[in-house]
Amino acid sequence: MAKKSFYHFLGCIIPHRYPSVEKAVKLVFNDLDMGLLDMDGATCCPAPGVFGSFDRITWATIAARNLTIAEAGGHPITTGCNGCFASLWDANYELKHDEELREIVNENLAEIDREFKGTIEVWHYVDALVEVAGLDKIRKKVTRPFKDVRMVLHPGCHWMRPKLLKQKDDSERPHIFRELCETSGAEYVPYKDELMCCGAGGAVRTADIKVALEFTMQKFESVKEAGGADMMITPCPFCELQLDLGQVEIQKHFEKEYVLDILHVVELLALAFGHEPDEFGLATHLQYQLRKSTPLWEKLGIKVEES
Amino acid sequence: MTSAEEKTAIEIDTPDDSFVQMIKKTGGPNIQNCYQCGTCSGSCPAGALTNFLVRGIIRKALLGLKEQCISSPELWYCTTCYTCTDRCPQDVKPTDVIKAIRNVAVAEGYMLAPHQKTALKVLETGHAVPLDKESWENLREKVGIERIPPNASKYSEAIEEIKKLAKKTGFDKLIAVKEEK
Ligand code: SF4
Ligand code: SF4
Numbered sequence A: 001m002a003k004k005s006f007y008h009f010l011g012c013i014i015p016h017r018y019p020s021v022e023k024a025v026k027l028v029f030n031d032l033d034m035g036l037l038d039m040d041g042a043t044c045c046p047a048p049g050v051f052g053s054f055d056r057i058t059w060a061t062i063a064a065r066n067l068t069i070a071e072a073g074g075h076p077i078t079t080g081c082n083g084c085f086a087s088l089w090d091a092n093y094e095l096k097h098d099e100e101l102r103e104i105v106n107e108n109l110a111e112i113d114r115e116f117k118g119t120i121e122v123w124h125y126v127d128a129l130v131e132v133a134g135l136d137k138i139r140k141k142v143t144r145p146f147k148d149v150r151m152v153l154h155p156g157c158h159w160m161r162p163k164l165l166k167q168k169d170d171s172e173r174p175h176i177f178r179e180l181c182e183t184s185g186a187e188y189v190p191y192k193d194e195l196m197c198c199g200a201g202g203a204v205r206t207a208d209i210k211v212a213l214e215f216t217m218q219k220f221e222s223v224k225e226a227g228g229a230d231m232m233i234t235p236c237p238f239c240e241l242q243l244d245l246g247q248v249e250i251q252k253h254f255e256k257e258y259v260l261d262i263l264h265v266v267e268l269l270a271l272a273f274g275h276e277p278d279e280f281g282l283a284t285h286l287q288y289q290l291r292k293s294t295p296l297w298e299k300l301g302i303k304v305e306e307s
Numbered sequence B: 001m002t003s004a005e006e007k008t009a010i011e012i013d014t015p016d017d018s019f020v021q022m023i024k025k026t027g028g029p030n031i032q033n034c035y036q037c038g039t040c041s042g043s044c045p046a047g048a049l050t051n052f053l054v055r056g057i058i059r060k061a062l063l064g065l066k067e068q069c070i071s072s073p074e075l076w077y078c079t080t081c082y083t084c085t086d087r088c089p090q091d092v093k094p095t096d097v098i099k100a101i102r103n104v105a106v107a108e109g110y111m112l113a114p115h116q117k118t119a120l121k122v123l124e125t126g127h128a129v130p131l132d133k134e135s136w137e138n139l140r141e142k143v144g145i146e147r148i149p150p151n152a153s154k155y156s157e158a159i160e161e162i163k164k165l166a167k168k169t170g171f172d173k174l175i176a177v178k179e180e181k
Helices: A019-031 A048-054 A056-073 A082-097 A099-110 A125-133 A135-141 A176-182 A209-225 A237-254 A265-272 A286-291 B018-027 B039-043 B045-049 B054-062 B066-071 B073-077 B083-087 B094-107 B113-125 B134-142 B156-169 B171-176
Strands: A005-009 A035-038 A077-079 A122-124 A150-153 A231-234 A261-264
Touching: A005 A056, A019 A035, A019 A125, A019 A261, A019 A265, A019 B134, A048 A056, A048 A082, A048 B094, A048 B113, A048 B171, A056 A077, A056 A082, A056 A099, A056 B094, A056 B156, A077 A082, A077 A125, A082 A099, A082 A122, A082 A237, A099 B156, A122 A125, A125 A135, A125 A176, A125 A265, A135 A176, A150 A176, A176 A265, A209 A237, A209 B045, A231 A237, A231 A265, A237 A261, A237 A286, A261 A265, B018 B054, B018 B094, B039 B054, B039 B083, B054 B066, B054 B094, B066 B094, B073 B094, B083 B094, B113 B156, B113 B171, B156 B171
Parallel strands: A005 A035, A005 A077, A077 A122, A150 A231, A231 A261
Antiparallel strands: none
16 A cells, blocks of 8 residues: 555644654654655744634735645645634635635735645644555554553644534544554543643633643643643644643642643653653653753653663 | 722613624624623633623623723633633633623723833734843743844744734824823
C-alpha cells in the first residue's frame, strides 16, 4: 500500500511556542510510516475565536487560502491543534456546503489568484493516527509502556464539537481520544470536569486571562478530587499552553500552586514508542522554563540522565 | 447583567427584527426556535464562572435589544466550547448565535483592544502568535528542528497575500479605525 501523506498545517502555537510537539509528531508519523509534507506559506488558520467572532467572511477567506495550498498539491491536511482544526475543517465544510459563502470567498481569493475548489479533507492528528495507522499498529510500536502512571485527559472542544457537524465521537461520552491515549499503557483516570473547556478558546484568554484561568483551575481541582494524576494529555497546543503555562499564571494571579505535567498526545506517543524526551525537547515546555523545573520524571516512570 | 437584574420589565416601543435577521445570516436560521428552556446556560462553563448568560442574550436578541446585546462585556466570555450547541433541544446553535452577535458588535465598533492587537499581528506577521523573538527560534533549534518554520514566518509573500485579502474584505479598516472604543 502506498504511504499516506498529509500536508502538515503547523498553525502558530506549535511552531512558535511548543516546537516539541512539531518534533514529536514527526517522530511518531515516521515510526508509523505516514508522511508529513511542508505546507509552504501557510498562515494562521486564522484563530477561530478572534477572527470568527470579528468577521465570518474574513475568517473563511483566510482559512480558504490555507486550504488552497493543500489543494494545489492534492494531499489532505493534518493539524495537531483543535483551534486550527476548527478553522480549517469548519471552513472547508462550510465552503463545500454554502454556495453563497463560497462565491464571496472565491471573489476575495481571486485578488491573489487563488480559488477554493473543495477537493481535499482536513484531518486532526488524532484522526490520522486512529484511522490511517490504527490502534493495533500503534500498540505494536509501544516499547516503553507507561506502567502504573495515572493519566487524566483533556480532549478539548473543537475536535469533536459540534457533534452533529463533525460526526466523530459522542461529545458527551467520547471514547476515541481515550483509546488512543490508552495505547501508551497508562491508566486512564476519569474526573468530573474532563469534558470541560480549558478556558482559552473563543478569544477569552486574550480578553480576560483571569476568567480563562478560572476554567483551568476548576479542571485542576476536579483532577484533585478524583485522586490526582501523574500527567494530563491533550490533543491541542492551545489547551496545552493554557494548562501548562497556565499553572505559572495561576500562581501569579491566584497564588495557587498546581504542578502537573501536560503532554500533547503525540509527545505521549513519542515517549511510548521509546524516544527519549531529549529527542523532541519535552523539557522545553514553558512551565519548566519559567519555573526552572523539569518534568516529574519519576512520576512519568522515565529514567533520564541528570545533565 | 446578572439574572436578578433581568427581572426588571423590558419595554419595547417599536419591535425591530432586523437584528435577528442579521444574526440568522451569520449564525444560522434557528434562533427563533428558542423556547428559553435554559439547557444552554445550564451547560455553560462560562455561565458557571461569570455573569455571562447565554439564554438571556438569546432572549434579548429575539426582543430586538441589539444595543444591550452588543455592548455587554460578558459577550466575550463565551469560549465557543459548543457544549450548548450539542445540547440545545431546538437546534438553535447558541455558539454560532454568540459569534454572530460578536460580528455585529465588532462592525459597530465594540472591539476589545487585546483582540484588535491579535488581529493586527495576523496582518503584520501572518500569525496570531508570531515567531517574534530570537528565543523562540532558539527553542526550535533546541528541540532539533529548523529555526524558522515553513509558514508565513519564512515566506513574506504569504503576509502580502493576507494583507491583500484583508483589504478586499475591509477587515483592515474594521480593525484599524476603532482604536478608541
Ligand atoms: S438550549 Fe436552546 S432552546 Fe433552550 S434556551 Fe438555550 S437556545 Fe433556547
Ligand atoms: S459555547 Fe459559549 S455559550 Fe455555549 S456552553 Fe460553551 S461557553 Fe457557554
